[in-house]
Amino acid sequence: TGRTRPERLLQYLQKNGTRGDANNVVDTIDRFCGTVEWAMNVGGEKGKIVDKVVLETNPGTVLELGTYCGYSAVRMGRLLAPGSRLITLEMNPAYAKVAKEVIAFAGLDKQVEVLVGSTTELIPQLKKKLDIDTFDMIFLDHWKQSYLPDTKLLEECGLLRKGTVLLADNVICPGTPDYLQYVRSSPKYLSQHFPSVLEYTNAPDGLEKSVYLG
Numbered sequence: 001t002g003r004t005r006p007e008r009l010l011q012y013l014q015k016n017g018t019r020g021d022a023n024n025v026v027d028t029i030d031r032f033c034g035t036v037e038w039a040m041n042v043g044g045e046k047g048k049i050v051d052k053v054v055l056e057t058n059p060g061t062v063l064e065l066g067t068y069c070g071y072s073a074v075r076m077g078r079l080l081a082p083g084s085r086l087i088t089l090e091m092n093p094a095y096a097k098v099a100k101e102v103i104a105f106a107g108l109d110k111q112v113e114v115l116v117g118s119t120t121e122l123i124p125q126l127k128k129k130l131d132i133d134t135f136d137m138i139f140l141d142h143w144k145q146s147y148l149p150d151t152k153l154l155e156e157c158g159l160l161r162k163g164t165v166l167l168a169d170n171v172i173c174p175g176t177p178d179y180l181q182y183v184r185s186s187p188k189y190l191s192q193h194f195p196s197v198l199e200y201t202n203a204p205d206g207l208e209k210s211v212y213l214g
């Protein structure tokens with residue numbers, strides 16, 4: 001009876017999930033999206049690639065652009081070492097409200113912090129707001145037109161360091177051609193493409209991993 005899809009997703013989780021079990025939260029949301037209604041979480045197939053990159057990078061600080069219902073925040077947060085922090089930015093207050101409840105349900109509200117606002121407004125405030133100097137990993141999963149300007153803003157704000165890993169969702173569907181061209185041609189990045197499928201479908205999509213070289 002939830003009025004919006006995020007509310008219906010949260011209600012399904014509260015009814016069918018195991019509180020405090022982040023792995024179960026990921027699986028329960030995937031079951032909702034696979035059997036009840038599609039939602040734009042990174043999903044299980046691309047999620048396995050996200051897991052691999054997180055485990056290889058072992059980031060102490062992660063910045064996510066685009067929280068939605070908190071699925072990828074939980075997916076990444078469940079793999080972080082104790083004391084690590086994940087900051088996730090969401091401009092839609094209704095999405096942020098659901099995400100905070102999903103993250104709390106998973107027991108990750110100590111490691112994961114949701115900030116509500118636009119990336120353009122929040123990114124320049126992050127150093128002041130948080131006692132974070134640079135991020136070890138960035139997950140771009142918000143609006144495709146914002147990937148490139150926000151990456152340049154992160155550079156300008158000194159939030160990237162030599163070795164920071166940028167991982168971008170949806171670089172094929174719906175596609176982020178200007179961002180791809182930038183990270184693949186700039187001498188400041190070393191990029192690698194991971195072909196996959198659009199969440200809960202068999203349509204082609206992919207992730208792009210780009211290491212900032214400073």
Ligand SMILES: O=c1[nH]cnc2c(O)c(F)c(-c3ccc(F)cc3)c(-c3ccc(F)cc3)c12
Pocket residue numbers: 040041042066141142143144169170173174198199
């Ligand atoms: O906007 C997004 N942010 C983050 N991740 C997304 C994602 O993982 C997606 F799969 C889609 C998607 C792709 C194909 C499709 F048919 C519907 C939605 C979108 C998206 C794209 C265009 C819109 F108008 C609305 C949503 C997003």
Ligand SMILES: [Mg+2]
Pocket residue numbers: 040041042141169170
């Ligand atoms: Mg996405």
